Amino acid sequence: DAKTTQPPSMDCAEGRAANLPCNHSTISGNEYVYWYRQIHSQGPQYIIHGLKNNETNEMASLIITEDRKSSTLILPHATLRDTAVYYCIVIRGDSWGKLQFGAGTQVVVTP
Amino acid sequence: IAGITQAPTSQILAAGRRMTLRCTQDMRHNAMYWYRQDLGLGLRLIHYSNTAGTTGKGEVPDGYSVSRANTDDFPLTLASAVPSQTSVYFCASSDSRLGELFFGEGSRLTVL
Numbered sequence: 194d195a196k197t198t199q200p201p202s203m204d205c206a207e208g209r210a211a212n213l214p215c216n217h218s219t220i221s222g223n224e225y226v227y228w229y230r231q232i233h234s235q236g237p238q239y240i241i242h243g244l245k246n247n248e249t250n251e252m253a254s255l256i257i258t259e260d261r262k263s264s265t266l267i268l269p270h271a272t273l274r275d276t277a278v279y280y281c282i283v284i285r286g287d288s289w290g291k292l293q294f295g296a297g298t299q300v301v302v303t304p
Numbered sequence: 305i306a307g308i309t310q311a312p313t314s315q316i317l318a319a320g321r322r323m324t325l326r327c328t329q330d331m332r333h334n335a336m337y338w339y340r341q342d343l344g345l346g347l348r349l350i351h352y353s354n355t356a357g358t359t360g361k362g363e364v365p366d367g368y369s370v371s372r373a374n375t376d377d378f379p380l381t382l383a384s385a386v387p388s389q390t391s392v393y394f395c396a397s398s399d400s401r402l403g404e405l406f407f408g409e410g411s412r413l414t415v416l
Contacts, residue, residue, distance in 0.1 A: 225403070231320050234408030236308075236394050237347065245310065280346075290337050290354075290405060294346040 202299040211268040215281030218262040230277040271302045308408035318412045325380040327395030335376040340391040385415045
């Protein structure tokens, strides 16, 4: 599975959009981009995933570049409850349970 | 709405003792997983089960065993606990049609 690179941390003001980048330059054609987050001491929570098209759900939007070598998770209106570690994971579609979590990005939303 | 239930929430265990971490899901998901999370190492897959009656090894299976007698339960057993198994353990399940994992709240295990 392709490796991912994320910034270790970022801050965001409450009410503003949070844009979380992820590089996955070695991604293969059959690999999906998944995003999970983990709020302190809780189990990870699924956010969104995509293959090549941009995706949006009630939590976030996922923008994948045309060459699929990078992506951005967008939290449109960050709240204090969005403070968490965000993980970008690239994995084959038939192996989505066998996630390989990296260090992720620690996002702190401030008032 | 229960989802994934793990027990115990926290446990201190003497080295050499046997321990079973319990995991039950009520979503009728076919696949279940056990991960451990250690500071600086992220989450790592221990064992998984794609369907009742089958199991497979993940990234760090040594020292652990699992069974999947039915759809809902997926216990993780440490036959003889060692201090390096001190960790937070997360159970998860998925419906293969949806492609997302649902995680439990974790079991914090300390082996002394």
